[in-house]
Amino acid sequence: MSAKTLYDKLWEDHLVHTDEGGTSLIYIDRHLVHEVTSPQAFEGLRLTGRRPWRPESAIATPDHNVPTLGRAKGIADPVARVQVAALDSNCEQFGIMEFGMSDIRQGIVHVIGPEQGFILPGMTVVCGDSHTSTHGAMGALAFGIGTSEVEHVLATQCLIQKKSKTMRVSVEGKLGPGVTAKDIVLAIIGEIGTAGGTGYVIEFAGEAIRALSMEGRMTVCNMTIEAGARAGLIAVDDTTIEYLRGRPHAPSGDNWETAVKAWRDLHSEPDARFDREVRLDAAAIAPQVTWGTSPEMVVPVNDRVPDPDSEQDATRADGMRRALDYMGLEANTPISEIPVDHVFIGSCTNGRIEDLRAAAAVAKGRRVADHVVQALVVPGSGLVKQQAEQEGLDKIFTEAGFEWREPGCSMCLAMNADQLNPGDRCASTSNRNFEGRQGKGGRTHLVGPAMAAAAAVAGHFIDVRELQ
Amino acid sequence: MDKFKKFTGSVVPLDRANVDTDAIIPKQFLKSIKRSGFGPNLFDEWRYLDQGQPDMDNSSRPLNEEFVLNDPRYQGGQILLTRDNFGCGSSREHAPWALADYGFKVIIAPSYADIFFNNCFKNGILPIVLNNEYVDNYFALSGGESALELTVDLEAQTLTMADGEKITFDVDPFRKHCLIEGLDDIGLTLQHSEKIRAFEAQRRAKAPWVFGD
Numbered sequence: 001m002s003a004k005t006l007y008d009k010l011w012e013d014h015l016v017h018t019d020e021g022g023t024s025l026i027y028i029d030r031h032l033v034h035e036v037t038s039p040q041a042f043e044g045l046r047l048t049g050r051r052p053w054r055p056e057s058a059i060a061t062p063d064h065n066v067p068t069l070g071r072a073k074g075i076a077d078p079v080a081r082v083q084v085a086a087l088d089s090n091c092e093q094f095g096i097m098e099f100g101m102s103d104i105r106q107g108i109v110h111v112i113g114p115e116q117g118f119i120l121p122g123m124t125v126v127c128g129d130s131h132t133s134t135h136g137a138m139g140a141l142a143f144g145i146g147t148s149e150v151e152h153v154l155a156t157q158c159l160i161q162k163k164s165k166t167m168r169v170s171v172e173g174k175l176g177p178g179v180t181a182k183d184i185v186l187a188i189i190g191e192i193g194t195a196g197g198t199g200y201v202i203e204f205a206g207e208a209i210r211a212l213s214m215e216g217r218m219t220v221c222n223m224t225i226e227a228g229a230r231a232g233l234i235a236v237d238d239t240t241i242e243y244l245r246g247r248p249h250a251p252s253g254d255n256w257e258t259a260v261k262a263w264r265d266l267h268s269e270p271d272a273r274f275d276r277e278v279r280l281d282a283a284a285i286a287p288q289v290t291w292g293t294s295p296e297m298v299v300p301v302n303d304r305v306p307d308p309d310s311e312q313d314a315t316r317a318d319g320m321r322r323a324l325d326y327m328g329l330e331a332n333t334p335i336s337e338i339p340v341d342h343v344f345i346g347s348c349t350n351g352r353i354e355d356l357r358a359a360a361a362v363a364k365g366r367r368v369a370d371h372v373v374q375a376l377v378v379p380g381s382g383l384v385k386q387q388a389e390q391e392g393l394d395k396i397f398t399e400a401g402f403e404w405r406e407p408g409c410s411m412c413l414a415m416n417a418d419q420l421n422p423g424d425r426c427a428s429t430s431n432r433n434f435e436g437r438q439g440k441g442g443r444t445h446l447v448g449p450a451m452a453a454a455a456a457v458a459g460h461f462i463d464v465r466e467l468q
Numbered sequence: 469m470d471k472f473k474k475f476t477g478s479v480v481p482l483d484r485a486n487v488d489t490d491a492i493i494p495k496q497f498l499k500s501i502k503r504s505g506f507g508p509n510l511f512d513e514w515r516y517l518d519q520g521q522p523d524m525d526n527s528s529r530p531l532n533e534e535f536v537l538n539d540p541r542y543q544g545g546q547i548l549l550t551r552d553n554f555g556c557g558s559s560r561e562h563a564p565w566a567l568a569d570y571g572f573k574v575i576i577a578p579s580y581a582d583i584f585f586n587n588c589f590k591n592g593i594l595p596i597v598l599n600n601e602y603v604d605n606y607f608a609l610s611g612g613e614s615a616l617e618l619t620v621d622l623e624a625q626t627l628t629m630a631d632g633e634k635i636t637f638d639v640d641p642f643r644k645h646c647l648i649e650g651l652d653d654i655g656l657t658l659q660h661s662e663k664i665r666a667f668e669a670q671r672r673a674k675a676p677w678v679f680g681d
Contacts, residue, residue, distance in 0.1 A: 016667045017660050023642040025660060027667055029678050037560065039501035050654070053664075056680060065499065079499040079522050086501050123678060130559040130583060144583055146561035147503075148590035148653070156657040158664055162640075194486060195553040198582055228556065230582050251677035259677045294486050315485050315551060322484075413558075415495045432557060434490045436513045 003269035005166050006233050007201045010141040010266075014124045016158055025158045029123035030140075032109040033060035033096065033150070035087040036415070037128030041151035042090040053157035055095040059118055062087050062101055063108045064415045068378050068405035071101065080416065094154075107381020107407040110134040110348035114218065115383055117247025121236045121263040126153055131348045131431065133224040137217035138244075139236035139266040141201070144225065165199050165275040167229070168268070170206035173282040178465040180358065181216035182350060182429070182448035184208065184280075185223040186288035186298045192278060194296040197229030200276065203268060204234050208282035214243040215354040222349045223431050226295040235267035289335050289461050290433045290446040292323035297433070299335060301451065301463045307331035326435055327443050328423070335461050338445070342426035343368075343375040343456040344438070345402075345449055347412035350429035351380025353387050355449040359429075360393040362453035362467060368401035369459030375402040376418060378410040402456065414438045427455035469592050471650035472622050475573065477546030478615035481607050482536055487550060488557035489584060493566040497522055506562055507569030511537060541615050547574045549606050554595075555584025564591040574620050576627075578603050589643045590653065594622060596637045622648060 004012075016025040038060070045051070052058070065080040075081040084101065091098035099105040105112060110131050113119040119135045125142035126132060128150040135142035145159065153159055169188055189196075202224050209220065217234050224232030234240075241260055244250045251259045286300035297320070299306065308320035308331060324331060329338065345351075345359050356379060368375045377397050379385035385407055388394055394404045411418040412430035414437070420426055422441025429452050430437075433444040447455065454464040497509045499522060508526040515537050517530040531538045548567065554577040555563060564587045567575070575588065575595045588595045598606075609616045609629075619628040622644060628634045646653065657664075672679050 013671075017663050019642065021641050023640075025657060025664070027664070027671065036498050040503045040561075043501070043503075048654070054668075077499070083499050083501055120677065122675065128559060128561075130557065144559035146559055146564075146583060146587035146590060148561060148587065152654050152657065155654045156661075156664065157668070158657055158660075160653060160657065194556060195579060195581070198553070198579065225557075225583075228553065228581060249680075255677050255681070259675070262675065294488075319485055413490075413495050415498065432488075432490070434488045434557060436494055437490050440494070440513055440519045 002273065003271035005268040005272040005274060006139065006203055006235055006266060007141065007164070007166050010122065010124065011163055013122065014141070022162055024161050024163065026124060026161050028126050028153050028157055028159055029057060030119055030125040031058040031153050032113050032125070032127035032132065033058050034064060034109050034129065035062045035083045036064045037147050038090065038150055039083060039086045040147050041154060042094065044151040045094065045154060050155045052094050052096065052154045057157065058096045059113065060087060060091050060096050060098040061106050061109055061112055064409045064413065066101055066408040067416055068408055068410050068418055071406045104382040104386060107384065108348045108351060108409055110222065111351055111380030111384065114138060115381055117244055117250030120244065120250065120259070121240060121266050126159060130225045131222050133230065133232045134218050134222040134348055136221040136224065136232040137214060137234050139234060139240060139263065141231055141233070143230040164201045164230070167197060167200040167202045167276040167278065168274040169202055169204050169278045169280070171204070171208040171280045171282050172206045173208060174211065175208050175282045175285065178450065179285055179287060180448040180450065181212050181219040183285050183288045185220045186290065186295065186446065187280060187285045189223065189227045189295045190288070190298040191280060192227055194226060194294050195228040197224065197227040200229045201231045201233060202227065202229045204232060209234060210237065213354060214239060215352045218352070219349055223295070226431055236263045287448065287451050287464055289451070291327065291329060291335065292320065293326055293433055293435050294323070295431070295433060295446060297323055301335050301461055303335055305329050305331055305333045305335065336463065337460065339371070339460045340425050340427045340445070340455045341371060341373050342420060342424050343372060343452050344411040344426055344428040344430060345376065345452050346378030346380065346410055347430040348380065349431045350449045351378060351384065353384050355429065356384070356388050356393050359449040359453040360396045362450050362464060363400040363402060363457065364396045366400055366457040368456045371459055372456055375456045376405060376411060377402050378405045379407045381407050400457070411438050427452045427461065469650045469652065472592060472594060472647040474619065474621045474623065475546065476617060476619040477573065478542065478544065478617050479547045479549050479606060479610050480536055480542040480545035480615070481610035482548060482550040483607060485551035486553045486556055489555055489560050489563040490557055492555065492563040493560065494520065496520065498560060498562050503565055504569060506566035507571070510566040510570045511535070541613070544571065545615060546571055547576060547618055547620065548572050549603065549610060550575065550577045551603070552577065552579045554580050556581040559583045561587045561590070564588045564593050568593055576603065576606065589647060592647065594620070594647060598637060602635060
């Protein structure tokens with residue numbers, strides 16, 4: 001038997017059945033549910049008279065559609081209101097625990113799952129949302145699924161899968177000061193491309209990954225899908241275990257000790273072989289800024305917008321020209337000369353307490369530049385918001401001219417009222433810079449939280465290391 | 469799900485790589501709690517000149533004449549021809565719902581994003597992977613006065629042009645079987661209920677914290 005990767009171990013631990021063609025049924029331990037990708041799945045259960053196999057394996061919350069202002073008044077948009085109400089009634093009917101819009105535990109599914117200790121090492125985790133990859137930070141096999149699969153998991157507690165290939169991305173050495181998890185993952189995507197991970201599960205390893213906090217690891221795993229891989233993984237270590245200790249849904253007493261013992265085995269064996277290996281030097285990573293309409297269109301902040309004329313591949317060059325046109329940018333412009341008029345700090349990528357602290361450290365004692373129309377700070381959950389307020393971060397932000405909002409997905413995908421207008425240019429801590437992602441015609445530049453705050457106060461992109 | 473039958477249809481050439489699911493169906497249409505009715509908003513931001521909203525009358529909206537879906541040659545197309553990494557980004561199944569609702573039964577591309585690829589099969593859409601050489605050739609043949617016509621035979625795994633030129637494609641045998649028979653995955657999985665229960669009991673003994681014990 002060859003040495004196992006972490007993915008091999010998780011796969012084997014959940015394998016219910018495999019047919020001759022290699023199509024397998026894997027058992028699902030945890031299911032996160034939100035309002036956008038679940039109503040048709042619940043409707044499917046009703047139409048077929050099926051019940052959830054294990055309703056206590058799921059947790060639900062509305063996040064995509066919820067307003068971040070004036071929440072006490074409810075949702076103004078009637079279509080969104082119906083969708084959130086459908087989640088409430090579906091959870092009620094099918095016995096699923098829900099943190100409703102007025103619950104302090106409400107927030108972005110991928111923030112509240114780990115926060116509650118609901119997602120634990122060694123689990124399989126699914127959600128009708130591609131950023132489910134976040135939970136790989138816990139040493140859990142976690143991936144996004146479609147609505148048909150949401151229904152399938154609700155009805156059977158299993159998923160039909162084929163085993164993926166494995167890739168290890170090792171980030172060796174130490175990050176420089178002012179360089180964060182977001183910069184690591186953007187640099188990785190820049191290296192392997194937005195389809196580089198298609199068909200793979202990526203394990204992130206190396207000194208720089210081990211040195212990250214759990215929240216930093218979640219940021220890295222969150223954006224695995226932006227490299228095309230459905231799941232990212234990080235081995236369990238002391239950092240993982242200390243993060244989980246005492247969380248509401250984490251085991252306690254003897255169960256905790258037994259669990260920790262089992263979790264300690266959740267790493268790839270030293271001789272394990274991966275289908276692909278990628279190495280990055282942490283010390284060479286600078287703060288990153290995307291310039292185009294795909295997360296792979298990324299450069300260091302001290303670089304320039306690339307020139308399609310120097311791209312050999314015709315399809316790629318064509319994509320670059322289209323991106324420059326959409327983004328309203330000229331090739332060879334220094335990144336630091338690009339002005340921004342909107343800033344968004346939040347999302348399942350960067351809406352956790354450490355992200356808000358990093359942004360507040362930059363905002364403190366400074367002012368949002370005059371021409372910046374809006375600078376939003378949207379905590380990832382009610383509990384993150386509460387913690388930030390206890391630390392006085394809300395005051396720092398509001399005194400600097402940022403808006404302090406209620407938790408949700410907000411301007412990451414702009415399903416609620418938080419949207420860009422055509423031509424608006426936003427420094428955003430979210431995960432996708434696709435055309436129209438933050439509003440039709442909106443122009444998104446992905447950055448880390450400190451870089452976003454720095455862009456807000458400078459009014460253009462700036463190397464945050466120059467501010468500190 | 470309807471059974472996937474052999475058919476002849478015209479090809480709509482969408483010559484872009486990395487088409488993401490936000491482009492296929494923008495977020496404002498995801499507020500629907502239904503599975504149907506997304507076709508008129510397929511590629512909404514590229515297809516129309518104004519900003520689309522869920523309650524609009526799409527028939528009176530200004531069209532972007534330069535977008536391929538609005539080209540008179542490609543009306544009624546059932547086969548979408550596109551480039552690498554089609555369907556990347558969000559897991560929204562509204563993307564294949566919109567494609568199917570518009571009338572697409574087959575997609576041809578050199579590669580797809582994993583979640584989207586999987587979602588297609590759950591909705592009776594066959595995503596075919598062809599190498600760049602064939603894809604380039606189909607794009608070249610789609611540039612004429614009328615659309616390229618192809619006969620798609622899933623049983624035989626062939627694509628045939630009007631002149632009889634035929635190529636074969638690969639497809640996972642289980643997925644092929646499900647498409648041809650129009651099978652419901654959940655029903656198939658529930659045939660393994662005993663195995664799932666046995667697995668669950670064993671997992672519960674080994675990792676009781678997963679079950680809140």
